[in-house]
Amino acid sequence: MSINTLKTPLEMLYHWEQTRPEAIYLRQPIDGVFYEYSWYDVGQKVRRLASALIAQNFDQGSHIAILSKNCAEWFIADLAIMMAGHVSVPIYATAGQETIQYVLNHSNCRAVFIGKLDDTQNQCDAIPEQVKRLGFPYPNVERAELKLDFQWSELQAQPPHPGNPVPDLQDTMTIIYTSGSTGNPKGVVNTYESYAFASQQFVDTMAFTHKERALSYLPLAHITERTVVEGSSFYCGCEISFVESLDTFVDNLKAVSPTLFLSVPRLWTRFQMGVLAKMPPKKLNLLLSIPILNKVVAKKIRQQLGLDSARVFGSGSAPLSPATIRWYERIGVNITEAWGMSETNALGTNCHPFRSDKIGSIGRPYPGVELRIAEDGEIQVRGDFLMKEYYLEPEKTAEVFTDDGFLRTGDKGEVDGDGYVKITGRLKEIFKTAKGKYVAPVPIESRLMENPLIEQICVTGSNLKQPVALVVLTPEAQQHDQQHIRTSLIKTLKKTNSKLESHAVLDGLLIVQEAWTPDNGLLTPTLKIRRHLLEGRYQEAIQQELSDKVVWL
Structure with a gap:
């Protein structure tokens, strides 16, 4: 693939507007009904929103955040930010006040789109006063006291942008803040060129066509969903559906039947x-x-x-x-x-x-x-x-x-x-035991996860004679008594230890009662464990002499 042939997402929007205007692009479920938007419909909404952003007279290249779960308006806002000549800054819909405030301040965002959220009022209390608030058309936004500068209906009342601006491939397209498994998140600056190159490779390698159907539900603030799903849709012209809520996930998945x-x-x-x-x-x-x-x-x-159908x-x-x-x-x-x-x-x-x-x-x-x-x-x-x-x-x-x-x-x-x-x-997760030997936890965790009773795991052991593993059991494990669980886990532990070098052999498994989630800060928004926080929370238990190979905390 030649860099000279790369097209920006905006150029692909113009392409589909012209060649497949009536083809359905985005499908948004509301109250159990999928509302469908063609490429022409999406183009018009993008153009109206771009006009609304241009009317704010922000400096060219200003940073504009998107704080929302996945929805049709997320894609529309993303493209409109590009068309208006600005830079998007996605924020995880599960982000707490501290993260929201940090990202908005660190990136000096001029405005933020507020969409589908679970804790709307509390999360939006973290938005600094000088940042303009632009609302998506959802009840949690419209009913909350968010002091919106513009409702979605007002933004869509603007005349559509008449031109077809094309950004330079070297221009910054987006700043993706990492999920922050250690310390503050870093702002990853990605250009149109790097984004287009990656998205086009996904399409070419997987042989995606406009006939694909995908369900967008993993966080769009994470790079995988942003390129593999949203990015691929720009370059192959396929259909994207969204999930209405966690409760409707299975029904929405079956209704979409993605490829x-x-x-x-x-x-x-x-x-x-x-x-x-x-x-x-x-x-x-x-x-x-x-x-x-x-x-x-x-x-x-x-x-x-x-x-x-997949x-x-x-x-x-x-x-x-x-x-x-x-x-x-x-x-x-x-x-x-x-x-x-x-x-x-x-x-x-x-x-x-x-x-x-x-x-x-x-x-x-x-x-x-x-x-x-x-x-x-x-x-x-x-x-x-x-x-x-x-x-x-x-x-x-x-x-x-x-x-x-x-x-x-x-x-x-x-x-x-x-x-x-x-x-x-x-490299950063490898720890040294009291014996001075280094242990890589990930391969050990992968072996232990073969037990269907284990949902989450963290192998640790810095300065211990032998490593141990913190374990969260699956909800299904509650159907069994402790003896059954213990027997199953010990069998897995023995099998795992038999394949490890002596210094990496686990002393035992520590069963914790609280699941690790983004809400309690023990998982990142992309569901990676925050090792340093887990080790800090369970330090006393980790350091104890184990009385058994499986210990309930």
């Missing part, structure tokens, strides 16, 4: 547990072992999940247990793991097309991704998809780039003879 479905390990595990709750594993294994019947059973399960299944943000991937493989759901970062516009490696013999790896580099393993084992990448810098943090920018232009990813890895990459840990 492309991305998720995170936690949700893939939940889906699996939901199936096993209706059909015991022994019975399911028997049915899946019978020729012809196995295909009928597998298809019925896919239909129940709403995935019977041809691309993806998982990211954290490792998915190989045992879980193999379970899904038996029902015809071939999950391909992928790897990328905000700093790479989510472009990195991918296991597509699915290969059963490569389960456990993160795949091969996309075309245009130059990847190497440094002397310390770090995965480093280079290419036209990389971020420009960390906003206002030149020292951190200098630290993350090598002298020859490679990005230091912080992930340790290895490459096999076929070019498939496997992550062996995070």
Whole structure:
């Protein structure tokens, strides 16, 4: 793919407006009904909103935030910010006051779009007075006392922007703030060129066409949803539907029947547990072992999940247990793991097309991704998809780039003879035990997650004789007594320890009662664990002498 042929998202909007104006682009469910917007409809809404932004007389290149769950207006606002010549700054819809205030102040945002939120009033109390408030057309926004400067109806009352402005590929398109697993989030500055390069690669590699259907529900403030779903839709012209609420997720999924479905390990595990709750594993294994019947059973399960039309299944943000991937493989759901970062516009490696013999790896580099393993084992990448810098943090920018232009990813890895990459840990997460030996927690956690009773896990052990694991059980585990759970966990622990070097062998499992969520701060908005906070919260328990291999805290 030549940089000279790259088109900005705005140019793609103009293309679809002209070539497929009546084709449905966005589908937004409201009160159980999907409202559909064609490319022409979306273009008109974008143009009216762009006119409204231009009327505010912000300096060119001003930063404008979007604080909302996924919805049609999110896409429309994103494109309108581009058309008006400004820079978008997405904020996680689950963000607390401290994060919202930090991002708005650090990026010096002039305005913020406020949309679907669960804690609207409290979250919006964090918005500084000088930041203009622009509302999306949802009850939580219209009914709250938010002191909006403009309602959506007022913004859409403007005449449509008459031109077709095209940004320079080198211009800044967006600032993506990382989820902040350690300290304050960093503002990743991505240009039109890097975003377009990554989005186009997803379309080309996966052979996406305008016939695809995708469900946009993972946070648009995260780079994966922003490029793989929203970005791909710009470049292949496909149909995007949204979720009305958490309660309607399953119904919306079934109604959409997507051809492309991305998720995170936690949700893939939940889906699996939901199936096993209706059909015991022994019975399911028997049915899946019978020729012809196995295909009928597998298809019925896919239909129940709403995935019977999907041809691309993806998982990211954290490792998915190989045992879980193999379970899904038996029902015809071939999950391909992928790897990328905000700093790479989510472009990195991918296991597509699915290969059963490569389960456990993160795949091969996309075309245009130059990847190497440094002397310390770090995965480093280079290419036209990389971020420009960390906003206002030149020292951190200098630290993350090598002298020859490679990005230091912080992930340790290895490459096999076929070019498939496997992550062996995070450089910053590797800890030293009291024996002076280093332990990488991620591969151990991946092995332990093969137990279906485990929902969340954190292996830790800095300055301990041997590491231990903090464990949150699945809701389904409550159906079993402690003895059953203990027996199951000890079996998994023994199997895991048998494959570890002596210094990495786990002393035991500590069962915690409180689930880790973004709300209590123990998970990032992208559902990554905040290790330092978990270690701080459970420090006393971690340091104790264990009386058993499984201990309930």
